[in-house]
Each structure stands twice: as structure tokens, then as C-alpha cells.
Amino acid sequence: MITSTSKYKNITCDPEKCIGCQLCEYICSFKKVGEYNSYRSRIRTVRVDEILITAVACRTCENAPCVTVCTRDALSQDHVTGIIHLDATLCDGCAWCIEACDFGAISINPMTKLAEICDQCEDEEDGPQCVIWCPKDALELTTPDQRAQKARRKLVTDEALR
Amino acid sequence: MYGYHGKILHIDLTNRKTWTEEKPESWYKMYIGGVSMASRLAWENIEPGCDPLSPGNPICFANGIFAGTPVPVGAKYGLASKSPLTGWIGDSLSGSWFSVALKRTGWDGIVVHGASDSWVNVFVDDDRVQFRRADKYLGMGTFETEEAIRDDLMDDQVRSATIGPAGEHGVLFANVTNDGRQAGRTGHGAVWGSKKLKALSVRGTQGVRVADSDTLMKISFTAIEAAQGPDTAKYRILGTATNVLNMNNLGLLPTRNYQEGVFEWAEDVSGEYLEEHHKVKKIACAQCPIACEQVSAAKQGLYAGAMTGIEYECLYANGPNCGIRDMNAIIKMIEICDHGGQDAMSSGVTVSWAMESFERGVLKKEDFRCAKYPEGFEANFGNSEAGVTLTEMIRDREGIGALLSLGTRRASAQIDTERGTDSYKWAMNIKGLENPGYDARGLKTFALGLAVGTRGGCHNRTAAYDPDIKGDVDRFSVDETRGAVAKDTEEYAAVYDTLPLCKFIRRSFTGKADRAGAWPAIAALINATTGWDFEYGDVDLIGERAFTIKKAFNIREGWTRSDDVLNYRWHHDPMTKGPSAGHVVSYEELEYMKDLYYEAKGWTKDGLIPKEKLVSLGMDDVADQIGV
Numbered sequence: 001m002i003t004s005t006s007k008y009k010n011i012t013c014d015p016e017k018c019i020g021c022q023l024c025e026y027i028c029s030f031k032k033v034g035e036y037n038s039y040r041s042r043i044r045t046v047r048v049d050e051i052l053i054t055a056v057a058c059r060t061c062e063n064a065p066c067v068t069v070c071t072r073d074a075l076s077q078d079h080v081t082g083i084i085h086l087d088a089t090l091c092d093g094c095a096w097c098i099e100a101c102d103f104g105a106i107s108i109n110p111m112t113k114l115a116e117i118c119d120q121c122e123d124e125e126d127g128p129q130c131v132i133w134c135p136k137d138a139l140e141l142t143t144p145d146q147r148a149q150k151a152r153r154k155l156v157t158d159e160a161l162r
Numbered sequence: 163m164y165g166y167h168g169k170i171l172h173i174d175l176t177n178r179k180t181w182t183e184e185k186p187e188s189w190y191k192m193y194i195g196g197v198s199m200a201s202r203l204a205w206e207n208i209e210p211g212c213d214p215l216s217p218g219n220p221i222c223f224a225n226g227i228f229a230g231t232p233v234p235v236g237a238k239y240g241l242a243s244k245s246p247l248t249g250w251i252g253d254s255l256s257g258s259w260f261s262v263a264l265k266r267t268g269w270d271g272i273v274v275h276g277a278s279d280s281w282v283n284v285f286v287d288d289d290r291v292q293f294r295r296a297d298k299y300l301g302m303g304t305f306e307t308e309e310a311i312r313d314d315l316m317d318d319q320v321r322s323a324t325i326g327p328a329g330e331h332g333v334l335f336a337n338v339t340n341d342g343r344q345a346g347r348t349g350h351g352a353v354w355g356s357k358k359l360k361a362l363s364v365r366g367t368q369g370v371r372v373a374d375s376d377t378l379m380k381i382s383f384t385a386i387e388a389a390q391g392p393d394t395a396k397y398r399i400l401g402t403a404t405n406v407l408n409m410n411n412l413g414l415l416p417t418r419n420y421q422e423g424v425f426e427w428a429e430d431v432s433g434e435y436l437e438e439h440h441k442v443k444k445i446a447c448a449q450c451p452i453a454c455e456q457v458s459a460a461k462q463g464l465y466a467g468a469m470t471g472i473e474y475e476c477l478y479a480n481g482p483n484c485g486i487r488d489m490n491a492i493i494k495m496i497e498i499c500d501h502g503g504q505d506a507m508s509s510g511v512t513v514s515w516a517m518e519s520f521e522r523g524v525l526k527k528e529d530f531r532c533a534k535y536p537e538g539f540e541a542n543f544g545n546s547e548a549g550v551t552l553t554e555m556i557r558d559r560e561g562i563g564a565l566l567s568l569g570t571r572r573a574s575a576q577i578d579t580e581r582g583t584d585s586y587k588w589a590m591n592i593k594g595l596e597n598p599g600y601d602a603r604g605l606k607t608f609a610l611g612l613a614v615g616t617r618g619g620c621h622n623r624t625a626a627y628d629p630d631i632k633g634d635v636d637r638f639s640v641d642e643t644r645g646a647v648a649k650d651t652e653e654y655a656a657v658y659d660t661l662p663l664c665k666f667i668r669r670s671f672t673g674k675a676d677r678a679g680a681w682p683a684i685a686a687l688i689n690a691t692t693g694w695d696f697e698y699g700d701v702d703l704i705g706e707r708a709f710t711i712k713k714a715f716n717i718r719e720g721w722t723r724s725d726d727v728l729n730y731r732w733h734h735d736p737m738t739k740g741p742s743a744g745h746v747v748s749y750e751e752l753e754y755m756k757d758l759y760y761e762a763k764g765w766t767k768d769g770l771i772p773k774e775k776l777v778s779l780g781m782d783d784v785a786d787q788i789g790v
Binding site for chain 2: 019020021022023026027029030033034035036037038039040046047050051053110133135136
């Protein structure tokens with residue numbers, strides 16, 4: 001069963017645009033827990049070396065493995081948006097979801113010991129706050145199809161200008 | 163208390179002990195953070211008159227007030243010790259993730275005392291401190307050490323300030339590196355090496371909370387958006403390397419050890435050329451929306467594969483100043499400095515001293531013997547292989563590299579004593595710190611700012627080139643306004659260095675960089691962070707106190723008026739080419755401007771600080787020790 005492709009929107013980062021400033025983490029942790037703390041952010045910047053930098057958040061996989069493996073049915077996936085929801089009364093912090101996620105997009109909150117995952121700021125009127133704050137417009141909330149369309153358009157523009 | 167934790171961590175390397183010092187809110191209101199708080203910690207903890215490389219010279223970290231918040235460019239920390247290069251206060255700034263991680267540990271500052279008898283990596287893990295063996299990291303470069311520690315501790319969020327081989331070997335202008343940024347100047351790396359401290363690592367898991375998030379977020383968001391506009395375009399597009407052509411056009415680009423101010427191949431070493439031929443990626447510090455660092459690579463020839471961030475100051479020092487036009491070689495020299503952990507400015511200016519000494523016959527080919535060239539080599543200006551080899555020899559203190567690793571002041575004194583020569587005349591340093599990339603013979607107010615600066619030849623602590631270059635004053639002459647201008651510009655810079663905020667954001671609050679343009683926003687940010695009630699005048703005082711504590715440190719170390727001088731060349735030898743040709747800074751001009759400056763500062767004619775002046779700044783205990 002293919003899981004890691006998706007018809008849903010998710011937040012992606014363009015590594016060519018990302019400068020590694022981590023503002024997305026600050027804003028995410030502030031929106032979710034009222035403090036600035038990378039350990040509490042649901043989007044994480046990754047710097048593999050000096051010039052290889054990007055950010056990772058939930059990819060909203062179809063048939064999301066984290067949901068499948070959850071032993072207590074604490075995780076569920078919204079069938080319209082693909083967003084993974086957590087039922088805090090069921091989660092016991094076992095971290096199976098972390099094992100299952102190929103993208104390292106789930107973390108365990110060090111205070112509550114419960115799972116945390118990007119919800120695309122679905123409660124915010126203007127959408128994901130990290131996307132709004134990203135100074136280089138490296139982040140976007142799109143479906144894989146939309147990204148493919150964009151890549152095709154860019155290709156055409158680049159070739160036309162060549 | 164918002165914005166601060168109220169405590170400083172003390173670490174004693176000799177006895178492997180730690181203790182906590184609590185500080186009152188009033189202390190933070192005076193010294194804020196960055197260079198001011200670091201220098202204050204040095205004032206409180208150093209043994210006056212100590213040898214900078216002895217256990218009595220502590221390493222003092224002070225974090226920034228905005229580190230760990232979304233305030234743009236606020237992730238910076240200050241580092242202070244007595245400088246082994248200058249003998250005066252050595253205060254540096256570095257940026258990025260280290261300061262954010264430090265903020266989240268719950269400590270506002272760290273003071274490292276004593277010296278270890280074996281190489282150590284101190285790991286501050288929230289409120290716990292571990293002394294880890296560091297032998298396995300010896301010989302590793304700065305970037306490599308940081309990665310190795312992260313791998314060993316298995317957490318991406320561990321951030322380390324490290325020294326490279328240059329610091330291990332005791333190069334007097336070795337520096338401290340974290341996250342690819344450097345506390346670059348005045349030789350902190352040598353102090354760390356003397357303590358056998360290879361790296362200080364931090365991991366903080368605590369969140370940062372501020373007094374008024376709404377206001378803080380609002381001002382920050384506006385500034386972040388503005389920082390994508392024309393006010394920071396210079397830094398975003400070409401980075402500071404854009405200055406190469408600007409300075410060349412003004413006749414101020416140090417060329418062949420400051421013999422001239424125009425370089426015939428300036429186009430080949432310009433920011434524009436770098437962007438077109440060597441650019442790899444632009445990267446940012448933590449919390450920075452600008453991303454000025456131009457990571458650039460040597461793409462062909464002997465040095466292909468060399469890669470590092472290129473700034474104007476590194477570029478002038480290792481390029482035109484050594485007569486070198488091959489950008490590949492310049493990138494290689496800067497990479498050796500950055501990975502080896504040595505100040506690329508002092509390194510380049512020391513190499514250029516050696517090159518001029520060779521051309522004038524003071525140093526001979528056989529002086530340049532090394533493993534790579536057993537017969538020595540001809541260290542002419544423009545010889546890029548000589549530049550690269552000398553940079554490596556300094557890092558490793560190999561052959562003549564051992565002499566050059568002492569910096570231009572000591573190297574020239576030693577050669578002149580041994581050989582009866584006068585190479586001090588082209589030793590380009592002020593107070594022992596090698597000069598920056600703006601020739602002060604054509605910038606008279608800047609000349610004053612450099613001469614009276616507490617850390618020597620540094621463009622960051624005095625911004626007095628600004629009115630000179632902008633034409634607010636005549637850059638070739640002196641007049642009665644210059645004392646006040648030098649005071650204003652150095653205290654302006656000190657505000658940014660104390661918060662610290664990177665100066666590149668200075669126009670992004672309102673479009674204007676002056677006090678009226680920036681201070682109200684800065685006061686509002688301080689208040690939103692801490693809940694205090696700072697006003698315009700309080701922001702000004704931050705800068706005055708910062709400069710005063712550094713000056714007080716130097717006075718306690720024996721500073722007198724005669725220490726505020728320039729290097730010989732700027733006083734005696736005019737340049738012969740370009741728009742700044744024909745000028746020197748005469749001793750009369752400098753002494754006249756010093757009188758004006760001390761008066762503007764409210765100091766005595768001897769440049770000492772009256773007791774009542776210190777008391778008016780709230781620095782009573784300083785008044786007791788050095789006030790007159």
C-alpha cells in the first residue's frame with residue numbers, strides 16, 4: 001500500500017529559498033504553546049551541512065502510517081483535509097507514531113509526554129502561521145499536484161527565457 | 163523577570179566546579195547583554211594586570227536580550243576576556259543558534275574560570291554541566307568539531323562554540339566559532355586554548371516567554387517584511403562584499419598592505435564577480451530574515467572545492483591587501499582561517515606585512531622554509547600560493563608561521579630587534595589589533611574613532627566612517643565637530659552591540675537608521691520583552707555605559723592617553739594613487755581631535771573618567787576603582 005504520496009495539502013519547504021533562520025519554529029511553538037521553543041515546534045528546520053537547509057512538517061500521507069500503528073487509536077486522519085488529529089485522552093506517549101513516520105514529522109512533547117503534529121493551523125483564519133512569517137516565501141501549503149503544476153510552469157518560463 | 167533568567171553560571175575548569183550567581187534586575191537594566199554585559203562580567207571577574215593566557219583571565223559570555231524570540235537579527239551573544247593580542251579588553255560578538263540554545267538553558271551568561279589540565283568540552287545541558295574529554299576532537303576544524311559533538315550527543319539542537327587548530331596552537335588571533343559564525347577578533351581562541359577548552363556546548367529545552375508578545379510580534383513582523391525591501395538589498399544581494407568596488411572608488415580599499423587605496427584588479431575581487439562566478443548559497447543566522455552570508459566556492463584550479471562564507475573584511479584583507487586577484491585563492495585563504503579558527507582579518511593583514519617585509523628585503527626566501535617548500539618561497543605581493551601557504555603556516559605555527567601567529571605588532575618588534583630593521587613602520591595595527599578595510603588616511607573622523615577605540619583597529623565598534631563617507635563632514639580635514647561625531651557613532655554602535663541586534667537591520671524599523679528612526683522601536687522591543695519602561699534616552703544610555711565599562715577596564719589595566727594612536731604608516735606615508743592620495747593623519751590632527759573627543763565624552767584631558775561621570779551613569783563601584 002502506497003502511503004507517502006498524498007492528495008492532501010501539506011506544508012513544504014523549498015530548500016533553495018530556505019535560509020535556515022528558524023522563524024517558522026518560533027512562530028509555531030508560540031501559536032501552539034505560547035512560548036518560543038524549537039523543541040515544541042511542529043515544523044523543524046534541518047541543516048544537514050552549511051548549505052543544505054530545509055524545514056519539515058507533517059506530509060499528510062494517505063493512509064497515514066502514524067494513524068495505522070497507533071495502538072490506542074489516539075490518532076485519526078481528517079478525510080477532507082488529511083490533517084492528523086490527536087485525542088489527548090487516548091495517547092499515552094508510546095512513540096510508535098514516531099517510529100512509523102518516514103519524515104520525522106511527529107514529536108513527543110517533553111512536558112505532556114504526548115504526541116504533537118502539524119495541524120496546518122486549521123483554527124487560524126489566515127492559515128498556517130509559519131507560511132505567513134517565512135521571510136523568504138520558502139514555505140507553502142499545497143498539494144503535490146499543485147507543486148507539480150508549479151514546477152511545469154517554472155520549466156516553461158525558464159526554457160522560454162533561455 | 164521576563165527576558166532574563168536572573169542568573170549567571172560560573173564554571174571553574176581548574177577544580178571542575180560550578181556555581182550560580184544571581185543578579186538583580188537593576189544590574190540587567192544597566193548592562194543589558196552582549197558586549198556590555200560581557201565586558202562587565204570581565205570587569206567583575208578578571209584579576210587586574212593578569213597575563214591574558216593565564217588561568218586568571220576568565221571567558222565571559224553574555225547573551226542577547228532578544229535571543230530566542232522572533233525579534234529579527236536578535237540571536238547574538240557577546241564574549242569578553244582580556245585580549246592576548248592587544249592586552250586590553252577583548253570583546254567580540256557572534257550570532258546564531260548558539261545564543262538561542264543558551265537562552266533556553268536558563269542562564270543569562272557564563273563565566274569560565276581557571277584552566278583545565280586536559281582538553282575538555284564543557285557541556286551545559288539546561289542546568290546541568292558536564293566536563294567531557296575532548297582529546298578526540300583535537301586537530302579538528304571548527305565546523306567539524308561542532309558536528310562531531312552533535313553526533314556524539316545525538317541531538318541536532320546541541321550548539322557548540324569551538325576553537326580550531328589555530329586556538330589549540332595558541333595563535334594570538336585565533337577565534338571562537340559557532341554555527342559558522344565567529345567571535346572573530348582579539349584572540350579569544352588563544353585564551354580558550356590556554357585553558358585547554360576545545361568547545362563549550364549548550365542545549366536548552368526551556369521555552370522563552372516575553373512580557374508583551376502582541377507588541378513584540380507586531381514590531382518584529384513589520385521589520386521582517388521591511389527587511390525584504392530596499393533597505394537591506396545591499397546585504398541580501400551581494401552581501402558586504404559589495405564594498406570592494408565602493409571602497410576602491412573612494413580610494414580606500416587597502417591594497418598591498420595599505421600602501422595604496424586602489425587595486426588595479428578590483429573588478430576581479432568584487433562582490434559582483436563573487437556573485438557571478440563563485441556563489442553557492444545565501445544563508446542566515448538564527449532569527450535573521452536578511453541572509454547576508456554569501457557561501458562561495460572555489461570552482462577551479464589548485465584550490466577547487468574550497469568553500470566558505472565571504473565577507474568584505476575577509477576579502478579585502480586576503481585579496482587586494484595581499485595583492486592577490488585570484489578569487490579561488492582568496493576563498494581558500496578564508497576557508498583555512500574559518501575552519502582553522504583564526505581571524506581572517508588579522509591573518510590577512512599579517513600575511514601582507516610578511517609580503518611587504520619580503521619585498522623590502524627584511525625577510526628572505528629562506529625565512530619561508532616549510533615542509534611544503536623546504537627551500538623556502540618568494541612571498542611577493544600577488545603570489546597566491548604564498549598567501550595560502552602562509553595562512554596554513556600561521557594556523558599550524560609552522561616555520562615563520564610561529565612568528566606571524568603573534569600578530570603584526572609583536573612579529574615586527576621581534577624582527578626589528580633581531581635584525582635592526584624598521585618593519586614596525588608597515589605593521590598595520592592599532593593597539594595590536596590589525597586594521598579594518600577602510601583606509602583612515604582618507605577618513606579623518608574614522609581615524610579618531612579607531613585611535614580611541616577600546617579594542618584597537620576595529621570598524622565595528624566605531625561607526626565614524628559613516629559620516630565621513632556620506633559626506634556629512636569633510637573626510638580629508640578635521641574640525642571642532644569631530645569629537646562629538648566620534649562619540650555619537652561609537653555609542654550608536656554600542657547600542658546594537660549590547661542588545662545585541664545585527665546592525666544590518668538598522669533601517670528596517672522606520673526606513674531611517676539614525677537614533678530618531680530606530681530608538682523608539684528598540685525601546686518598544688525592550689519593553690515588550692522585559693516589561694520595563696525604557697524611553698529614547700534610556701536607549702542612548704545603553705551605548706554610553708557599554709563604552710564606559712570597556713574604557714574603565716582598560717584604565718584599570720594601565721591605559722594612558724598616549725595609547726590612543728594610529729599605526730606609523732597612517733601618520734607618515736601618504737598614498738600615491740586614487741581619490742584619497744596625498745593624505746596622512748598628522749599627530750597634531752589626531753591630538754586635536756582627541757582633546758575634542760575626551761571633552762565630548764565628559765572625561766578629563768588625559769582621557770580618564772571623572773568619578774561624578776561614573777556615578778551619574780550608576781556605576782558607583784567603577785568610580786571607586788578608577789574614577790578621578
